[in-house]
Amino acid sequence: MLPPSLVTLCLTACVFASAFAERTFNITELIIPQVVPSSVTEIEIECRYDADFTILTWFKGPSEFLRYKPATVPSIQSFPVLGIGRIDVIHCGPTACRLRLGALTEEAGGLYRCDLERERPPHKFVTRTANMIVHSKEHRRPRLEGMAEEYEEGDEILAYCRGAPGSEMRWYVNAREMMEARGSDTFRRRSSRLIFLGIPPTVTIQCAEFRDGNLLGSVEVKARWKDVAFKMIAQQQGNSKLSGNKWSAPPMGTSNSRRHQYVAGLLRENRIFNEEGIEQIEEGKERVGHRDS
Template identity: 30%
Template sequence: MIFNVFKGKCFLLTILGILSGITALKDVTVTIPLAARIMDTVELQCQYDLEGEPLYTVKWYKGSKEFYRYIPKELPNIQVFPLPGISIDLNKSSATLVVLKNMQLEGTGRYKCEVSSDAPNFYTQMQSGYMYVIDVPERDPVLTIEKETLGYALKGNCTAPPSYPPVNLTWFLNGRQVKDFSRGAHPTDRLLFKNRRIPIVSSSIVELELDSNIFQSGRAVLACHGTVFNLYERKKEVILEEERPQPRPSSVLGTLDSTSDTGIIVFGMISFPLLLSCHVILR
């Protein structure tokens, strides 16, 4: 209760200072990574301009819970309040920098820096930013190709390995992004999904109408890109090759063997059958 009253006085003094045209603490800015890997070392920076006022405290919060406090008038200057998933390197931390080591999934959340000037004004400002801690997938997305029984539509299915946040999947045809496709996400354990940040399997389906305009020099490239921020980027491609054999009176239907890297898809046409051979490229 005393802490809340003190905070209220600080806030009131700050408002009064602003209304009277006095500024003594300004330009509080934070630099917080958007994403980090498990076991990474992360730097949280908090810069500010006291304009000659003495510093009272710098506090760091994750959500509503304080985990780091710097008080220049006390020895030791640094106080730490344990939180799950957060381990602080005290030798490298200071009034403007907090170094977190051995990051864990529980470290995902919103981080806030609160700066207060000393008496008599006790001006207070704060800034915050959100950071994800990711168990980066090691596997590539899985790309499979299907064709419809009737017509000349090609269906691609791309499934990414489990990740939190889930892998973002994007389709490209001949290097140009395909905008019309569906997405899905499925938790690996539905019983825990509501209570924990658990890995999620993301998937995507694209359907394309095949015609000669798709092919460039007899070839077309369908690609599925998987990304998680700048920490994970994988691509799986399928090359479609156009061939025009001699006309045949009946249609021929075929399937791509999804268990091999190379397969043949044949789409029957009454006059000129369109033969597609698909080569899977791993990148």
């Protein structure tokens, strides 16, 4: 039989272990102003929580604008987002993350989200959202010029960003910073299908204006992927709807015989151009290339 003191020690250890294992993982409060008057120049937002997390993320709509990972150096990263000219971290710690947002425009309004995640086992995730309306105020963001509406493989993407004197420009492609272009008011790179995302394929080029490490404003422009095969299918589909007939193969008397051969094959099989069409087209191009080589 165990001595009473040992039994008490075991029971105490079990209680503490149970309490630790059952610790809650939740967001206790998300503080976001519901309405921001046009006279207000900055606001504070806060996410409060009771959780053993490894990463906290702030979003406005689908765009991430701040990431807090306590175990990394630096532990905080911020990203430009439309409508928010400046992001200052007041405090991020084990119980709350509080931010100050400044130089707001009307586009700062929308759905804000705080995400908590524990990446190590056992994996846990919790999120909370709140909506904010920002009344119209003077627009403050840099000017982005030079982008074309469409690009194809190998085209040069060239853009210029104009901001206030003494500002530092930073460039982002699909929300990822291009470090080699930091500090330059010119962005230049070769177009590649790999950077065009979604359906229809598009790329987002964003210019952010910084001064003394603070974000003053940002602007973004989207461009489409230029693919002759997509256009021929879409055009043929439109013609078929007007005529009431099934698609017919396009004329073959052009210089790009490989692409026309494959598009004609699609049309003869009367396939429909939808989200699966991209994979079919890419696979078909490869098949035609193998046959011709």
